[in-house]
Amino acid sequence: MADRFDLRRDITFGTKVTRAAYDEAAGRWEVRTATGEEASARFLVMATGCLSVSKRPEVPGLERFRGAWYHTGHWPHEGVDFTGQRVGVIGTGSSGIQAIPVIAEQAASLTVFQRTPNFSLPAHNGPLDPETQRARKANYPEYRRRARESGFGIPVEPATASALETDEEARRRAYEERWRRGSLTAILTAYTDLLVNREANETAAEFVRGKIREIVRDPEVAETLSPRDHPFGTKRPCLDSGYYATFNRDTVTLVDLRKTPLVEITADGVRTTGREYAFDSIVFATGFDAMTGALTAIDIRGRGGVSLREEWAQGPRTYLGLGVAGFPNLFTVTGPGSPSVLSNMMVSIEQHVDWIAGCLAYLRERGLTAIEPTAEAQDAWVRHVREVGDLTLYPMADSWYMGANVPGKPRVFMPYIGGVSTYRQICDDIAAKDYTGFTLSA
Ligand code: NA7
Numbered sequence: 001m002a003d004r005f006d007l008r009r010d011i012t013f014g015t016k017v018t019r020a021a022y023d024e025a026a027g028r029w030e031v032r033t034a035t036g037e038e039a040s041a042r043f044l045v046m047a048t049g050c051l052s053v054s055k056r057p058e059v060p061g062l063e064r065f066r067g068a069w070y071h072t073g074h075w076p077h078e079g080v081d082f083t084g085q086r087v088g089v090i091g092t093g094s095s096g097i098q099a100i101p102v103i104a105e106q107a108a109s110l111t112v113f114q115r116t117p118n119f120s121l122p123a124h125n126g127p128l129d130p131e132t133q134r135a136r137k138a139n140y141p142e143y144r145r146r147a148r149e150s151g152f153g154i155p156v157e158p159a160t161a162s163a164l165e166t167d168e169e170a171r172r173r174a175y176e177e178r179w180r181r182g183s184l185t186a187i188l189t190a191y192t193d194l195l196v197n198r199e200a201n202e203t204a205a206e207f208v209r210g211k212i213r214e215i216v217r218d219p220e221v222a223e224t225l226s227p228r229d230h231p232f233g234t235k236r237p238c239l240d241s242g243y244y245a246t247f248n249r250d251t252v253t254l255v256d257l258r259k260t261p262l263v264e265i266t267a268d269g270v271r272t273t274g275r276e277y278a279f280d281s282i283v284f285a286t287g288f289d290a291m292t293g294a295l296t297a298i299d300i301r302g303r304g305g306v307s308l309r310e311e312w313a314q315g316p317r318t319y320l321g322l323g324v325a326g327f328p329n330l331f332t333v334t335g336p337g338s339p340s341v342l343s344n345m346m347v348s349i350e351q352h353v354d355w356i357a358g359c360l361a362y363l364r365e366r367g368l369t370a371i372e373p374t375a376e377a378q379d380a381w382v383r384h385v386r387e388v389g390d391l392t393l394y395p396m397a398d399s400w401y402m403g404a405n406v407p408g409k410p411r412v413f414m415p416y417i418g419g420v421s422t423y424r425q426i427c428d429d430i431a432a433k434d435y436t437g438f439t440l441s442a
Contacts, residue, residue: 021301047333053293061265072285082106085280096285097238101246115257117227120238124182151419153344163191163200175207188233205232215244230397290400302327315412319373328372336414370441377437389413
């Protein structure tokens with residue numbers, strides 16, 4: 001891509017941006033990197049990612065550990081060979097759940113430290129048959145249109161029935177058929193009320209728990225793996241290849257951190273309140289400072305030297321997840337307050353990039369040099385994002401959507417759950433009405 005579009009001359013590789021300050025007099029962003037390099041630009045597009053700043057567990061002692069350790073978010077490109085090793089994995093989100101079966105195949109022994117059990121569905125990964133490939137490729141434009149017009153950015157038939165109004169046997173058949181599809185959204189989108197009604201949700205949750213009991217031979221282990229503290233889908237469901245069955249291996253042990261919490265990393269391994277475990281390698285699958293972490297890691301200063309980090313101390317505030325009042329000419333791709341992580345990221349990234357490009361062209365054509373959300377428009381959008389979120393079950397989970405995985409992070413539901421189709425319409429309407437809610441100036 002870089003060569004085809006002759007982009008290399010505009011890219012500086014291996015640099016880290018540490019500061020970006022808006023110079024009001026010049027109407028430009030002054031950007032500084034860790035190596036002291038400086039750049040000046042009228043517009044600043046933050047494409048820093050929603051899950052790019054990793055976090056470790058909040059326990060002391062890692063510097064003492066004599067073995068090797070890895071974070072799933074920074075996996076060595078050359079791969080890791082765990083053959084013959086005693087391995088500990090901390091964390092059972094998507095990354096842990098995908099890594100655990102693979103590590104278990106190599107390791108002499110594997111100990112999994114679980115704080116919260118997650119719902120995981122079979123990925124059914126495998127080669128696609130040529131006919132499926134041909135059919136999809138023949139219909140790319142149509143497929144992509146349906147993705148743009150969907151709720152999660154993934155084409156699905158919208159649900160028409162309520163789970164509670166469907167009889168138990170029909171519901172079980174529907175879940176069973178969707179369990180076999182290898183899809184993240186198939187079960188979640190089976191009925192209209194799964195994300196808004198706890199009782200309806202419980203039918204799907206119990207279906208998955210039933211699967212765990214079927215797969216895992218030891219009933220106590222099965223129960224420890226069964227999520228009961230959050231509704232199905234309110235934490236990102238995981239997709240796995242043989243996750244639950246991995247716990248049938250003699251070499252794999254599950255440690256319930258709710259019963260025996262982590263205390264420290266020692267020279268030899270991991271200590272919980274129960275005992276110490278010795279390892280050759282530890283894998284941290286402990287996730288990310290999601291959505292805001294990469295933005296607040298940079299010292300971003302807007303109008304009057306105001307710090308984005310301080311502005312967002314009580315939670316992120318944006319207009320459309322695209323711009324921030326007080327920070328002219330700053331755009332955030334898939335920022336908090338947009339569908340972002342609650343959608344197929346490609347669809348949402350493309351929409352934001354197109355919208356930003358359209359906005360820049362609009363400004364240039366009219367000789368305008370600055371755009372900034374008004375405080376009123378931002379307040380109204382933040383309220384709308386919260387109100388829509390509150391209609392759903394999402395706020396009930398201690399999820400990274402809520403900032404709950406990072407100690408001290410404010411508890412705010414960060415993405416916009418109005419759906420990518422609705423959201424796109426809102427953004428397009430705003431652009432068509434000469435960017436209502438933004439102040440434009442020359
Ligand atoms: P996640 O989904 O945030 O998972 C992180 C896991 O690590 C989760 O099980 C956490 O438990 C656990 N964790 C985090 N901190 C600790 C501490 N201090 N002690 C014990 N356990 C801890 O990150 P992933 O990388 O798996 O997935 C991120 C997204 O990437 C995923 O949702 C997909 O969208 C793709 P917790 O649940 O917080 O109790």
